[in-house]
Amino acid sequence: QVQLVESGGGLVQPGGSLRLSCAASGSDFSINAMAWYRQAPEKQRGVVASITSGGTTNYADSVKGRFTISTDNAENTVYLQMNNLNPEDTAVYYCKFRIGGRNYWGQGTQVTVSS
Helix, strand or coil, X not given: CCEEEEECCEEECCCCCEEEEEEEECCCCCEEEXXXXXXXXXXXXXXXXXXXXXXXXXXXXXXXXXXXXXXXHHHCEEEEEECCCCHHHCEEEEEEEEECCEEEECCCEEEEECC
């Protein structure tokens, strides 16, 4: 059984930074890919950034140049460094791991950007 635990959300002023983390635990497994999604109120959940086991990254246009996805493979952890945040980044952020052909989701962490 794979479990994902997220941390790092919170309230930040416009222009500020936050770092989200998501750690996977459970039985031995091989991670195929990891990603961060977000869902704002009354909007659909959408991908923010993704990274494959080979290290290939992709970003949504709205976050390119501001967000960076990275991993600590030894700790089965994925990070999302978010810089120059603006109010439009306010959302619940979810991590997703693809393991053995299945998707596993974190519980979500709230990020609020407000002055």
